[in-house]
Amino acid sequence: MDLWLKEMQLEDAGIAMTYKVKETLVRKKTQFQDLAIVDTEVFGRMLVLDGIVQTTIKDEFVYHEMISHIPLFTHPNPKKVLVVGGGDGGAIREILRHPSVEKAVLCEIDGDVVEECKKYLPEISCALDDPRCEVFIGDGIKYVKEHKNEFDVIIVDSTDPFSIAEGLFGGNFYKDIYESLTEDGIFIAQTETPFYLPETVKKVFSDAKAIFPVTKMFMAAIPTYPGGYWSFTVGSKKYDPSQVDITKIPEMDTKYYTPEIHKACFVLPKYVQDVISE
Amino acid sequence: MDLWLKEMQLEDAGIAMTYKVKETLVRKKTQFQDLAIVDTEVFGRMLVLDGIVQTTIKDEFVYHEMISHIPLFTHPNPKKVLVVGGGDGGAIREILRHPSVEKAVLCEIDGDVVEECKKYLPEISCALDDPRCEVFIGDGIKYVKEHKNEFDVIIVDSTDPFSIAEGLFGGNFYKDIYESLTEDGIFIAQTETPFYLPETVKKVFSDAKAIFPVTKMFMAAIPTYPGGYWSFTVGSKKYDPSQVDITKIPEMDTKYYTPEIHKACFVLPKYVQDVISE
Amino acid sequence: MDLWLKEMQLEDAGIAMTYKVKETLVRKKTQFQDLAIVDTEVFGRMLVLDGIVQTTIKDEFVYHEMISHIPLFTHPNPKKVLVVGGGDGGAIREILRHPSVEKAVLCEIDGDVVEECKKYLPEISCALDDPRCEVFIGDGIKYVKEHKNEFDVIIVDSTDPFSIAEGLFGGNFYKDIYESLTEDGIFIAQTETPFYLPETVKKVFSDAKAIFPVTKMFMAAIPTYPGGYWSFTVGSKKYDPSQVDITKIPEMDTKYYTPEIHKACFVLPKYVQDVISE
Amino acid sequence: MDLWLKEMQLEDAGIAMTYKVKETLVRKKTQFQDLAIVDTEVFGRMLVLDGIVQTTIKDEFVYHEMISHIPLFTHPNPKKVLVVGGGDGGAIREILRHPSVEKAVLCEIDGDVVEECKKYLPEISCALDDPRCEVFIGDGIKYVKEHKNEFDVIIVDSTDPFSIAEGLFGGNFYKDIYESLTEDGIFIAQTETPFYLPETVKKVFSDAKAIFPVTKMFMAAIPTYPGGYWSFTVGSKKYDPSQVDITKIPEMDTKYYTPEIHKACFVLPKYVQDVISE
Incomplete structure (x- = not known):
C-alpha cells in the first residue's frame, strides 16, 4: 500500500x-x-x-546534540537544566550525558507526547526515566514564572510559533526565562528557518537580544526541517557561546557536534546575518 | 490549476x-x-x-557562490578557469567577478541547456556573453584530456553521477583534471549528499584524495537539494583551501559566502567526517 | 520530469x-x-x-454524445439548437451530425475558451467553423432572456455550479429557458454527480421539474468526472425522452450512444432514484 | 496529519x-x-x-448487489451458491438475502482477509457467521475442481488478474466452473474495466463465451474502481440473465439494484460492445 x-x-x-x-x-x-x-x-x-x-529516528541527532551541547559546553558547570517542551526526551538524553548535571527538568505541556514517545521512540526518550530527570506535565510559561533564579541552562525545545507554542516565542517569555536563570545562566531556543521565514527569525532574535547581554545565533543542517537548515538562538547572561575555549571541551561520542562545529556553527551565511542585523 | x-x-x-x-x-x-x-x-x-x-532563482546563490569563490579566493592569482558542466552559467557569473580572471571557459555537453538558460534564466546565465567567457559545447572529459597544464581552477559543476555525468565522477577523470591544471591549480566538484549517499561521497572523495596532494571537503546549505546540505570536494596541488588567510580576501557583495564562511564551511559535522575518513 | x-x-x-x-x-x-x-x-x-x-480527448465522446443525441433524437424535427456554455465545441460537433438541424448557436461567456479549444483541441472544436454554427460570446442568461420561443433544443453544457456557471443552475434560469424554447422544445443540462453531491442534484432536478411538464434524469459513465458516473436532466414540453420509439432512430456512428442506450440510460440505480424522488 | x-x-x-x-x-x-x-x-x-x-463502506453496495442479485434473480431457484474469493463477505451477505438459498460457500485463499474483515468491516462481513454460510480457506481453483455438478450459482469475486488471482481468469478455470455448476447453473465474475483494459476484458469474455451457451456482459458504476465503470461477465448453461421476466422479481430493499436495472445494465455503450464483439 x-x-x-x-x-x-x-x-x-x-x-x-x-x-x-x-x-x-x-x-x-x-x-x-x-x-x-x-x-x-x-x-x-x-x-x-x-x-x-x-x-x-534517522536525523534527530543533529537537533538534539546541537540544542544541548552548545549551551552545556558553554556553561562551565551546569548543574540544573530546564527543558521547556521537548517531550520526546531527546534533549534530556543529551543533557544527562554531562556529568556536572544534577537535575534536568522536562516541562512539557502535553503528557501524551511524553507517554507515546516513551512507548514508540525509546531511542530518543530513553533518559526520561533517569533518576536525575524530573518530568513535569504543565505549562512552560507558568513553570518558568514560578521558578526564579534556579536554572543554569534553559532549553526551549518547542514546536513552531504557529501552534500552541506561540507563547514560547517573544520578549515576554524571554524576560521570565531571564529571571528563571541563575546569574550566569544560558538560554537556548530553536528559532525556525531564516530562508523561508526571515521575519519570524528576525523578530525572535531581536526580542532575545533586547533582554540578554550576549545573544548569538547558530545554524545546524537538519534534513527533515523546511529548507534543511535551522537556526538556534542563544541568550546568555555572561558566557559567549561562540567564544568558548574549545580545547577544554571534553571528548564525547557524538554524530554531529564536535568542538570545532561548536565554533563554526556560529559563522552565519551572509543572508542569515542580514536577517538578524538591524 | x-x-x-x-x-x-x-x-x-x-x-x-x-x-x-x-x-x-x-x-x-x-x-x-x-x-x-x-x-x-x-x-x-x-x-x-x-x-x-x-x-x-531563489536559492542558486548558495551553490554558485560556494563552488566559485572557495577555489578562486584560495588561488592567489587565478587567470584561466574552466567550468565543466554548469550550462546555466551561474558559476561563470561568479567567476567573472574576480578581476584576476582573464578567461573562463564553459564546457557543457548539452547546448540546449545553455540556450534555454540564456533565454529563461537570465539572472543566472547573464555572464555567458561576457567577452572573457568562452562557451564550448562538447564533452568535458575529452576537453580536459586535450588541454594540459592550462587552467588555474577547474570547476566540475555537473548533474548527479546517476546520469550522463557519470564519467565526471571518479579517479580517471580526476587524473585528467590534474594534468589539465597548472602547477598550482585547484579542482572543485559538487559531490552529493553525505546524509543520503554516504557511499557515493566516500568513493568520490577517496578518488580525489588519491590524486591531489591536498584534498578537502566542505558543506553548504542548499534548500532544494536532497537533505538540504551538500558536499563539495576540493583537490589542490599546492594551496589548502581551508587554510587561506581570510584577512586578505577582498570585499565582495555576496549572499552566502563570506571570508568567515570560507573557513567555517570546512568544519564538518562528525558524521560527515566519518563518511570521508578511512 | x-x-x-x-x-x-x-x-x-x-x-x-x-x-x-x-x-x-x-x-x-x-x-x-x-x-x-x-x-x-x-x-x-x-x-x-x-x-x-x-x-x-480520450473520454469526451461519452459526454458530448449523450448531451446531444438524447434530446436531438427525442425531438422529431430539431431545426434550431442552442448550446449555453460548451465552448469546447463538442456538443456543436454532435448536434450538426443531425441533418434536420439548420442552425446551432453556441453562447459561451468566455471567448478564450472557444479560441484556445479551436487551437489545441481541433478534434472536439472542429464543427465551430461549420456554416450552420453561430458562435456568440456573451452571457447565456441574457441571451436566453432575449430569444423567446426560438429553439427546439437548448443544451446547457456548463461548468460546476460552484463557479461562474452558478446562474445556469436553478429555477430562474429554467423559466427563461422554457420561454426560449418552441412549443415542443426540449432542454437538457449536465447536472453533476448524485453520488457525491446528492443535495445539489436533488435541487436542480426539482427546480426543473417545477417548470417542465416532462422532467427526466439519465446517467452516463464518464471516467474523468468525479465518481465516474454523471447525471443529466432533461426538461421537455411535450416529448418524453425516455419513451422514444427507438426503432425509428437512424443509424449513426457513435462510441457511447446507441438507441438501446437511449432507453437504458434513463433506468436509474435505486440510490439515484432516491435522490430525485420527493 | x-x-x-x-x-x-x-x-x-x-x-x-x-x-x-x-x-x-x-x-x-x-x-x-x-x-x-x-x-x-x-x-x-x-x-x-x-x-x-x-x-x-461507502460504495460497496454497488458491487455486492450487482454481482449477487443478477445471477440469483436469473436462476429460478438457487439453492447452493459458491463464492470464490470475496473474503470481505459482501457477496455472501447479499446471497443470503435470497430465501431459496440453503447453503452459501465462501472459498477464499487468504484467511487473513476473512479474519480482518470480520473485525473491521462488520457492515460487509456480517453474514459470514450465518449458519447457512460455510467459510472454506483454500485455493478456489482446487475447490472448484473437487466439487462437480454441485452449485446453482458460482460467483468469482476476485482481485485483478495481475495478482494471485491470475488463475481465476481464463478458459481453464471457466471449464472447471462449468463442471462444478448444476445443469442449469450460472457463473458470474467481475471482469475489469473495458475503458482502460480493453484487451483484458476482450480475452476474458471470449474465454467464457467459448464455454457457456449463454454469455453476457453487464456494467455497473462503482466510484472507487478505475474509470468508475466496471464490467461483469455472466456465463450461463440455460437462463439468459438479460432476458429475465422482471415482473416476477420479488421486492428487495437495495441501494443500486432494481429489476429495471437488471435489464438496463446489459445494454452496453457502443465502445464496450466493440470490445467484446469479434
Whole structure:
C-alpha cells in the first residue's frame, strides 16, 4: 500500500515534502494537538504534531546534540537544566550525558507526547526515566514564572510559533526565562528557518537580544526541517557561546557536534546575518 | 490549476519533494536529457534535468557562490578557469567577478541547456556573453584530456553521477583534471549528499584524495537539494583551501559566502567526517 | 520530469485524482477563469477550467454524445439548437451530425475558451467553423432572456455550479429557458454527480421539474468526472425522452450512444432514484 | 496529519487516485498479499490488497448487489451458491438475502482477509457467521475442481488478474466452473474495466463465451474502481440473465439494484460492445 505523509513546508504554500509511510504506530487527538508517530521508509519512526514532523529516528541527532551541547559546553558547570517542551526526551538524553548535571527538568505541556514517545521512540526518550530527570506535565510559561533564579541552562525545545507554542516565542517569555536563570545562566531556543521565514527569525532574535547581554545565533543542517537548515538562538547572561575555549571541551561520542562545529556553527551565511542585523 | 512537480529525493525511494508549478516555460528532449524550466510558486523559475532540480532563482546563490569563490579566493592569482558542466552559467557569473580572471571557459555537453538558460534564466546565465567567457559545447572529459597544464581552477559543476555525468565522477577523470591544471591549480566538484549517499561521497572523495596532494571537503546549505546540505570536494596541488588567510580576501557583495564562511564551511559535522575518513 | 495535475474531486475534501502531465499547451487567466489545456499521459489533451477537468480527448465522446443525441433524437424535427456554455465545441460537433438541424448557436461567456479549444483541441472544436454554427460570446442568461420561443433544443453544457456557471443552475434560469424554447422544445443540462453531491442534484432536478411538464434524469459513465458516473436532466414540453420509439432512430456512428442506450440510460440505480424522488 | 493513500489506477501509468486517510486499522503481510484496512475521509473504511482498493463502506453496495442479485434473480431457484474469493463477505451477505438459498460457500485463499474483515468491516462481513454460510480457506481453483455438478450459482469475486488471482481468469478455470455448476447453473465474475483494459476484458469474455451457451456482459458504476465503470461477465448453461421476466422479481430493499436495472445494465455503450464483439 502506497501511503504518504504530506507535510506542507510553508503554510498554505506551494511546497510539500512527502514521506512514504510503512506503519502508523499511534494517532490521536490529545488535549492540545494531533499527535502521530509513524514509521517511514527513509527516516524511520517520526513524531508528527499537527501534521508537522518534529523528530525522526534517522536525523534527530543533529537537533538534539546541537540544542544541548552548545549551551552545556558553554556553561562551565551546569548543574540544573530546564527543558521547556521537548517531550520526546531527546534533549534530556543529551543533557544527562554531562556529568556536572544534577537535575534536568522536562516541562512539557502535553503528557501524551511524553507517554507515546516513551512507548514508540525509546531511542530518543530513553533518559526520561533517569533518576536525575524530573518530568513535569504543565505549562512552560507558568513553570518558568514560578521558578526564579534556579536554572543554569534553559532549553526551549518547542514546536513552531504557529501552534500552541506561540507563547514560547517573544520578549515576554524571554524576560521570565531571564529571571528563571541563575546569574550566569544560558538560554537556548530553536528559532525556525531564516530562508523561508526571515521575519519570524528576525523578530525572535531581536526580542532575545533586547533582554540578554550576549545573544548569538547558530545554524545546524537538519534534513527533515523546511529548507534543511535551522537556526538556534542563544541568550546568555555572561558566557559567549561562540567564544568558548574549545580545547577544554571534553571528548564525547557524538554524530554531529564536535568542538570545532561548536565554533563554526556560529559563522552565519551572509543572508542569515542580514536577517538578524538591524 | 493545481500542477505539482514531484522530485524523488532518492531513486525509487520513499521521499519526494513537491513544488507547485505556475508555468512550464520550456520542456524538451535534448540529445542528452529531458530539459525543463518551470516557474514555481516558492522557488521561482527552476532548471530541471531528467526530473531533478538543478538550480532555482531563489536559492542558486548558495551553490554558485560556494563552488566559485572557495577555489578562486584560495588561488592567489587565478587567470584561466574552466567550468565543466554548469550550462546555466551561474558559476561563470561568479567567476567573472574576480578581476584576476582573464578567461573562463564553459564546457557543457548539452547546448540546449545553455540556450534555454540564456533565454529563461537570465539572472543566472547573464555572464555567458561576457567577452572573457568562452562557451564550448562538447564533452568535458575529452576537453580536459586535450588541454594540459592550462587552467588555474577547474570547476566540475555537473548533474548527479546517476546520469550522463557519470564519467565526471571518479579517479580517471580526476587524473585528467590534474594534468589539465597548472602547477598550482585547484579542482572543485559538487559531490552529493553525505546524509543520503554516504557511499557515493566516500568513493568520490577517496578518488580525489588519491590524486591531489591536498584534498578537502566542505558543506553548504542548499534548500532544494536532497537533505538540504551538500558536499563539495576540493583537490589542490599546492594551496589548502581551508587554510587561506581570510584577512586578505577582498570585499565582495555576496549572499552566502563570506571570508568567515570560507573557513567555517570546512568544519564538518562528525558524521560527515566519518563518511570521508578511512 | 514528473509533473502531476491534481484535481480535488470534492471541494476541500479528502479525495483527489492526479494525472501525469506531458505538456502544458496553454495556461492563462481569462476574464472569467483560469484556463489551461494540458497534454496528459493517459487522457491526452484536456481542458481544465479553474483546476477542474472539463473534457479530454480520450473520454469526451461519452459526454458530448449523450448531451446531444438524447434530446436531438427525442425531438422529431430539431431545426434550431442552442448550446449555453460548451465552448469546447463538442456538443456543436454532435448536434450538426443531425441533418434536420439548420442552425446551432453556441453562447459561451468566455471567448478564450472557444479560441484556445479551436487551437489545441481541433478534434472536439472542429464543427465551430461549420456554416450552420453561430458562435456568440456573451452571457447565456441574457441571451436566453432575449430569444423567446426560438429553439427546439437548448443544451446547457456548463461548468460546476460552484463557479461562474452558478446562474445556469436553478429555477430562474429554467423559466427563461422554457420561454426560449418552441412549443415542443426540449432542454437538457449536465447536472453533476448524485453520488457525491446528492443535495445539489436533488435541487436542480426539482427546480426543473417545477417548470417542465416532462422532467427526466439519465446517467452516463464518464471516467474523468468525479465518481465516474454523471447525471443529466432533461426538461421537455411535450416529448418524453425516455419513451422514444427507438426503432425509428437512424443509424449513426457513435462510441457511447446507441438507441438501446437511449432507453437504458434513463433506468436509474435505486440510490439515484432516491435522490430525485420527493 | 495529512496522510494519503495513493492508488495507481493503471500499472506504472500516469493516473493515480489519492484518498485522505484518517486511520490505519490494520496493515500486514499475509501469506499471499499486503493487506490493509484504512479509514478514509470520503469513503470510510476500505479494504486495500497489494495497494489496490477492493471495497469501501461507502460504495460497496454497488458491487455486492450487482454481482449477487443478477445471477440469483436469473436462476429460478438457487439453492447452493459458491463464492470464490470475496473474503470481505459482501457477496455472501447479499446471497443470503435470497430465501431459496440453503447453503452459501465462501472459498477464499487468504484467511487473513476473512479474519480482518470480520473485525473491521462488520457492515460487509456480517453474514459470514450465518449458519447457512460455510467459510472454506483454500485455493478456489482446487475447490472448484473437487466439487462437480454441485452449485446453482458460482460467483468469482476476485482481485485483478495481475495478482494471485491470475488463475481465476481464463478458459481453464471457466471449464472447471462449468463442471462444478448444476445443469442449469450460472457463473458470474467481475471482469475489469473495458475503458482502460480493453484487451483484458476482450480475452476474458471470449474465454467464457467459448464455454457457456449463454454469455453476457453487464456494467455497473462503482466510484472507487478505475474509470468508475466496471464490467461483469455472466456465463450461463440455460437462463439468459438479460432476458429475465422482471415482473416476477420479488421486492428487495437495495441501494443500486432494481429489476429495471437488471435489464438496463446489459445494454452496453457502443465502445464496450466493440470490445467484446469479434
